[in-house]
Amino acid sequence: MHISDSIETIKGVGDALAQKFHNVGVKTVEDLLSYYPRRYNDFSHIVPIAKMRPGEVTLQGTFKQITGRYVRGGLHITEAVLSDKSSSVRVVWFNQPYRSAGTKTDEEYYVSGMLDLKRGRMVITNPSCELVSDFPVNTARIIPIYREVKGLKSTAIRKIIKTVLTSISDVPSTIPAEIARKYKLINRKQALGYIHFPETLHDVERAKYRLGFEELFELILASTLLRNEVVHEKAIPIPFDRKVAQKFVQELSFTLTDSQRATIWEIYQDMAKPHPMNRLVEGDVGAGKTVVAAMAALMTAHASLQTAFMAPTELLARQHAETLYQLMLPLGQQDGVVLLVGSMNAKQKKAAYQRIASGDALLIVGTHALLQEKLDMHSLGLVIVDEQHRFGVEQRKALLKKVGHVPHMLTMTATPIPRSLALTVYGELDISIIRQKPKDRKPIVTKIIKHSYAPDMYEDINSELARGRQAFVVCPLIDPSTSMALKSASEVQKQLQQGPLKQWKIGLLHGRMKADEKTATMQDFINRKLDVLVATTVIEVGVDIPNATVMVIQSPERFGLAQIHQLRGRVGRSEYQGYCYLLLDDDSAPSKRLRALEQSADGFRLAELDLQLRGPGAIYGRQQHGALDLRMVELTDTSLIKAAREAALACAQKHEYLLQYPQLQERITKLQKVIHLN
Ligand code: ADP
Ligand code: MG
Secondary structure: OOOOOEHHHOOOOOHHHHHHHHHOOOOEHHHHHOOOOOEEEEOOOEOOHHHOOOEEEEEEEEEEEEEEEEOHHHOEEEEEEEEOOOOEEEEEEEOOOHHHHHOOOOOEEEEEEEEEEEOOEEEEEEEEEEEOOOOOOOOOOEEEEOOOEOOEOHHHHHHHHHHHHHHOOOOOOOOOHHHHHHOOOOOHHHHHHHHHOOOOHHHHHHHHHHHHHHHHHHHHHHHHHHHHHHHHOOOOOOOOOHHHHHHHHHHOOOOOOHHHHHHHHHHHHHHOOOOOOEEEEEEOOOOOHHHHHHHHHHHHHHOOOEEEEEEOOHHHHHHHHHHHHHHHHHHOOHHHEEEEOOOOOHHHHHHHHHHHHHOOOOEEEEEHHHHHOOOOOOOEEEEEEEOOOOOOHHHHHHHHHHHOOOOEEEEEEOOOOOHHHHHHHOOOOEEEEEOOOOOOOOOOEEEEEOHHHHHHHHHHHHHHHHOOOEEEEEOOOOOOOOOHHHHHHHHHHHHHHHOOOOOOOEEEEOOOOOHHHHHHHHHHHHOOOOOEEEEOOOOOOOOOOOOEEEEEEEOHHHOOHHHHHHHHOOOOOOOOOOEEEEEOOOOOOOOHHHHHHHHOOOHHHHHHHHHHHHOOHHHHOHHHHHHHOOOOOOOOOHHHHHHHHHHHHHHHHOHHHHHHOHHHHHHHHHHHHOOOOO
């Protein structure tokens, strides 16, 4: 058996079971071995029957008198007596008729289960039970507990993993032998054995260290190698001109925050170098990233080079074009701003193409599709990507082919990635963090609303709407593969229209609408033709609608904290007070996570909390977490991160390693392909 074999090849895995594994993303033997336990139950302590106490117990003994029978209502009962040298105890199984025939009376068994005192007699009900002579996986040891999903039980997973671990010959590693020795790492096969079936909890620790080390090592090495490549690429330097920057800042209607100043200074220094900048600007929603990007574009225009400014949606692109126009006005650069988006007509597009090709257009604003356009952008000096985390290898290559050189790159994201995580997974990027928010911002009032208090909430919303304000209602994406999400949002729209928000015009926005329909609906909302917008989470990131002051989030427990924080950033962007209501599905007590949202307005703190409580998946969403593949690492484990980092950096110096370890080369290529995480 090989780790790349599909799980169907494992003995005991039929089509039905294989399908269940597929549902949790397990397709190969390797996936299966990486389906790590969530936690363990310690059944390793075997007690003599005479000394057992009610509760979870593990016993060792032989069975006597096993009998099975059906009783009233078709219920099946198996009864047995388990004895060891010290005493005996009654054992009962319900509806497991195979027990009486399948259990031998002349062999020793381990029995783990719940011991109760019933009518003055001790009895163990429905225990797990395994031959001592076998390799026990459900009893008499530290038992792995897996994430169980529809019909896939831990017992079934244990059985299959045991089959694999006992028949697999070799598990290739991506860690060079020399490094494994230096950091005293146990080998991969042993680590996998320990993680699933540890003898002691110390085994679990050693396995976690080994597997976590490998994950980090690969990721850091992949991004470091990428960085080394980028460092050697040539770019056109964009000289810093103090006067131009000063004039821009003087003309602004506000004062830049210190964070904004520090960030723009880092960008100017990077761009002045003959190698491409590759910088990520992280700033919470409303931190003021656009103006920072505008300053980078301004300096580029001043050097007579073009900037491609890309936004995730057309609407946002339109908004950015408008903002840039206004910002460039005092400097006389406004005519260089050109919009290019899919919904423009042929004539408009042609005009844009021409201005781009002639070099008149210095600030080209569009969506991420800008790079796919057949554009002649030979004097491209800077690429700005808004609301994205990283610009992938493939995109860089596409760009290089298109313009013949690598421009400077600036990506901006509002996803607050804690520094520990950022340094680990974005090793190829330089990072600027805008931590401060503009001074005059009022914090958004956030309230958790239990289901039965919804009428009071709608009353408050009605009075906000009556003051001329607008509201968003966001519904969770229940299952993106079905039409459920769509149904839930349109149902919510109907309910609100019939009941609590009757007198208002309510629009609907969801992921299945065509791009131009979405844009039209958003435009109606911006123009106040709609008072309320019910949406799935497609609601545009970064959109600035100052008149919207209310954000209702339905079923907030389904969202990550960072995500809710992003959403509430859509309101309270003006002098009006913003409100965010987290509407629970029922009246139960809200979780600690949600309560944190009521108390904190700091996206970074919330992200750190989510990271602690739910792991990286909470920040990125499930798919994106899959790309990161940090399953084993606890990002608070700084000594592990330090060791893996040191090893990866040393390895990046030694080219022969990659040649010697094809497995490592393969992983690295795969990781480097993981492009933007949005
Ligand atoms: P984001 O970082 O979420 O992209 P924006 O760039 O859209 O935020 O900025 C949000 C709003 O804050 C804009 O209206 C912008 O003009 C304003 N703004 C930006 N910087 C400052 C500042 N230093 N002081 C006051 N307002 C600012
Ligand atoms: Mg923005």
